[in-house]
Amino acid sequence: MKKLKYLIFLLLISSSSVxxxxxxxxxxxxxxxxxxxxxxxxxxxxxxxxxxxxxLSGNLDFFITPEFVxxxxxxxxxxxxxxxxxxxxxxMYALLNSKYKTSYVNLIGGAGLYLTRISGPGGEALLNxxxxxxxxxxxxxxxxxxxxxxxxGLGFDFNKEWSAELYTYxxxxxxxxxxAFSLGFSATYHFGEVL
Amino acid sequence: MKFLAIxxxxxxxxxxxxxxxxxxxxxxxxxxxxxxxxxxxxxxNLGITDEELLSIVGTAVxxxxxxxxxxxxxxxxxxxxxxxxxxxxxxxCMPSTNCExxxxxxxxxDILISCNNNAANFSSSAILAVTIPNNISGTxxxxxxxxxxxxxxxxxxxxxxxxxxxxxxHELGHAFGLGHSPVQDSLMYYATMSKxxxxxxxxxxxxxxxxxxxxxxxxxxxxDLNGGDKPNWWGGLFIGFSIIALAELFRxxxxxxxx
Numbered sequence: 001m002k003k004l005k006y007l008i009f010l011l012l013i014s015s016s017s018v019x020x021x022x023x024x025x026x027x028x029x030x031x032x033x034x035x036x037x038x039x040x041x042x043x044x045x046x047x048x049x050x051x052x053x054x055x056l057s058g059n060l061d062f063f064i065t066p067e068f069v070x071x072x073x074x075x076x077x078x079x080x081x082x083x084x085x086x087x088x089x090x091x092m093y094a095l096l097n098s099k100y101k102t103s104y105v106n107l108i109g110g111a112g113l114y115l116t117r118i119s120g121p122g123g124e125a126l127l128n129x130x131x132x133x134x135x136x137x138x139x140x141x142x143x144x145x146x147x148x149x150x151x152x153g154l155g156f157d158f159n160k161e162w163s164a165e166l167y168t169y170x171x172x173x174x175x176x177x178x179x180a181f182s183l184g185f186s187a188t189y190h191f192g193e194v195l
Numbered sequence: 196m197k198f199l200a201i202x203x204x205x206x207x208x209x210x211x212x213x214x215x216x217x218x219x220x221x222x223x224x225x226x227x228x229x230x231x232x233x234x235x236x237x238x239x240n241l242g243i244t245d246e247e248l249l250s251i252v253g254t255a256v257x258x259x260x261x262x263x264x265x266x267x268x269x270x271x272x273x274x275x276x277x278x279x280x281x282x283x284x285x286x287x288c289m290p291s292t293n294c295e296x297x298x299x300x301x302x303x304x305d306i307l308i309s310c311n312n313n314a315a316n317f318s319s320s321a322i323l324a325v326t327i328p329n330n331i332s333g334t335x336x337x338x339x340x341x342x343x344x345x346x347x348x349x350x351x352x353x354x355x356x357x358x359x360x361x362x363x364x365h366e367l368g369h370a371f372g373l374g375h376s377p378v379q380d381s382l383m384y385y386a387t388m389s390k391x392x393x394x395x396x397x398x399x400x401x402x403x404x405x406x407x408x409x410x411x412x413x414x415x416x417x418x419d420l421n422g423g424d425k426p427n428w429w430g431g432l433f434i435g436f437s438i439i440a441l442a443e444l445f446r447x448x449x450x451x452x453x454x
Binding site for chain 1 (some may be wrong): 319411
């Protein structure tokens with residue numbers, strides 16, 4: 001508890017002094033590979049690596065120093081069907097990243113919330129029940145799961161306007177039993193200091 | 196109440212729908228950790244000891260349901276428990292009903308797995324197991340019962356150990372509220388698969404729908420310090436960071452003049 005208070009104190013102190021800084025609004029478009037190696041995809045025991053799941057995010061970089069950047073990020077993936085077309089899934093995330101910039105490469109680290117929206121059409125489905133068929137209720141209302149995730153990544157600056165990022169979202173980082181990794185890559189356009 | 200949860204694990208055809216639930220009321224366990232116990236001394240024809248069955252249960256929960264990253268439900272390997280012989284010989288449903296649970300087999304809490312040899316439960320040797328949440332209060336499951344086919348002609352004991360674990364995991368899915376999935380690569384597909392290694396996408400969606408994870412806190416501003424979610428200091432740190440960043444974002448800046 002003492003540690004936390006100390007950290008918050010440090011943050012408050014720093015917030016009052018360091019934010020007279022330049023900013024950079026940038027937008028990223030990419031693809032997210034969810035829960036790599038965690039999901040069975042066929043009858044032979046094969047597991048997933050990457051599937052098409054476009055992601056779009058907006059970031060606002062605060063240059064605390066020329067090398068160190070704080071970068072709040074809001075993003076979402078394209079709403080998409082689940083394994084079955086009746087299930088709709090969408091994810092949204094709000095992260096606070098920090099970046100350490102070298103001449104071309106940026107080290108990215110951060111954390112945030114990852115929301116998954118799951119919804120279905122309602123009604124019932126007639127499904128095989130082993131010795132015949134039976135009606136099973138389908139999900140109806142939308143449900144949101146909320147994960148606290150850690151983000152680790154690398155960025156590459158091509159020029160002033162364009163960069164690319166590779167990143168890893170770590171779910172349940174401190175619990176090995178349900179830890180999972182999502183990998184993503186994106187291309188980013190930098191608008192510069194427009195705000 | 197109409198129970199739809201008598202579910203069997205054998206082999207046949209396919210259809211196309213989404214993950215489903217056992218019951219239209221969306222019944223779930225209220226707690227986040229549910230123990231899976233084994234009824235001792237009943238597995239006479241399966242060729243496995245109680246401890247071996249408990250070990251298979253451990254594999255089933257660890258290799259399947261507990262790996263879902265977006266679900267808060269955790270199943271725990273319980274213990275071998277002594278229960279009445281009705282669990283070995285009784286019917287899971289009352290006769291001549293639409294599967295009204297047999298009150299003699301009511302499970303007081305958590306999930307109980309028992310070997311059972313009643314032919315009314317297993318009309319075919321291909322039926323490996325049957326499951327029903329049989330102690331329900333409103334929309335809350337208090338206890339669920341899984342019966343494994345322990346007739347002399349059962350096919351459970353012919354399966355490899357990893358497939359037995361997958362069968363148990365499938366039944367546990369019914370025990371905590373899921374119905375069947377039409378998707379063949381899902382654990383909750385009605386038929387067994389020899390190379391079932393992990394949850395399918397539909398399974399993760401299903402358990403997450405019933406038991407959504409709510410990090411960093413368990414509820415809207417509530418922290419249960421008595422065994423529920425523990426406060427997550429990293430979450431607090433993130434929220435603090437976010438507030439500072441947002442405050443700065445909306446802080447008015449003096450406009451610079453062009454010279």
